[in-house]
Amino acid sequence: MHLLLSVFWWLYILLGLGKCSSFRETKDGFKTLAFSEMRNLRLLRLNYVQLSGSYKSFPRGLRWLCMHGFPLSYLPSDLQMENVVALDMSNSKQRRLWKKPRMLLSLKFLNLSSCHELVSVGNFSCLPSLEELVLTRCTSLEKVCESIGKYCQKLQILDLSECSEFPDEMKDMEALKYLWADNVNIKSHDSSSTTIVEAIPRGFKNFAVSLPRSLVELSLSNNNLSNESFPGDFSHLSMLKFLYLDENPIDSMPDCVRSLRRLELISFHGCCNLKTVDCAPRTLKHMSIYKCYLLEKVTFHQGDSSDQVNDVCASSVLPNEVIYRFAFAVKPKTMILSAVMKKYYG
Numbered sequence: 001m002h003l004l005l006s007v008f009w010w011l012y013i014l015l016g017l018g019k020c021s022s023f024r025e026t027k028d029g030f031k032t033l034a035f036s037e038m039r040n041l042r043l044l045r046l047n048y049v050q051l052s053g054s055y056k057s058f059p060r061g062l063r064w065l066c067m068h069g070f071p072l073s074y075l076p077s078d079l080q081m082e083n084v085v086a087l088d089m090s091n092s093k094q095r096r097l098w099k100k101p102r103m104l105l106s107l108k109f110l111n112l113s114s115c116h117e118l119v120s121v122g123n124f125s126c127l128p129s130l131e132e133l134v135l136t137r138c139t140s141l142e143k144v145c146e147s148i149g150k151y152c153q154k155l156q157i158l159d160l161s162e163c164s165e166f167p168d169e170m171k172d173m174e175a176l177k178y179l180w181a182d183n184v185n186i187k188s189h190d191s192s193s194t195t196i197v198e199a200i201p202r203g204f205k206n207f208a209v210s211l212p213r214s215l216v217e218l219s220l221s222n223n224n225l226s227n228e229s230f231p232g233d234f235s236h237l238s239m240l241k242f243l244y245l246d247e248n249p250i251d252s253m254p255d256c257v258r259s260l261r262r263l264e265l266i267s268f269h270g271c272c273n274l275k276t277v278d279c280a281p282r283t284l285k286h287m288s289i290y291k292c293y294l295l296e297k298v299t300f301h302q303g304d305s306s307d308q309v310n311d312v313c314a315s316s317v318l319p320n321e322v323i324y325r326f327a328f329a330v331k332p333k334t335m336i337l338s339a340v341m342k343k344y345y346g
Helices: 002-015 147-151 201-209 255-259 320-327 331-345
Strands: 043-045 064-066 086-088 109-111 132-134 157-159 178-180 217-219 242-244 265-267 276-280 286-289 297-300 311-314
Touching (some): 255 276
Parallel strands (some): 043 064, 064 086, 086 109, 109 132, 157 178
């Protein structure tokens, strides 16, 4: 989505697909009246700009609106957004998305990343078409309204990395395919505590059970997860293909990973305590063990391994014993794996 919007933006500029007006920014910033005659304007980018005047002057036909560093605490109530498909408010001063909820039937992409003063995101009933929500680095976030699961039935991408809050319930997000939750905090589900825990493990098992079965990619990097943090079974994540467990203090591959029947990629990048990866799923095609300095052993399921690992990213400081065990763990792939290890180890 990010790439598509960027390409669309530059094509729009280069091909001149619309009217272009030039005006200078005054000491007080731009006057909103300057946009009143731009009736054909569809894409507007105003990053770190002070605006003065009524937002009613903004073109009604806007489809993509980018305003990084927006200085107000809420979206202006008079800003015409009925046709906006993509809204990018990164690094803004917003405390809430809006003061009064507004029905935005066309909005599919919402980026609030690095809005460090944002405390809540709610009233998702007004965003029924939302497909991608980015809340990464919203460090003051106190609440993500539980209505997100009920009303955002088209949501496919959710980025909550470096965030301080999670939705309490995610099972209803039946369309969600990509969840990025790196370096996050999860609120304890213990009713006697309303504090935010320092790291993810205490609430992780409850969180993991609530993950929607539609997930294709899950990233849980740098969350202080040990082997004991994981549930015993991940089989409900029957569609999961990509799993990132980078920079967690696990010492072996969690047991629940073996229940992932479609897993193609797993990353242990920077798992400095990792010693063994036993009986990796036979569907696995790619594995990252880069900077796993204590790794001693990697083995796979016995039996038909025709679709087994064919790509490895590893650290050149691993002992030769690991290379030997890994290269010969799967007989049908011995030549390929040996070549791969030779490539990485020299």
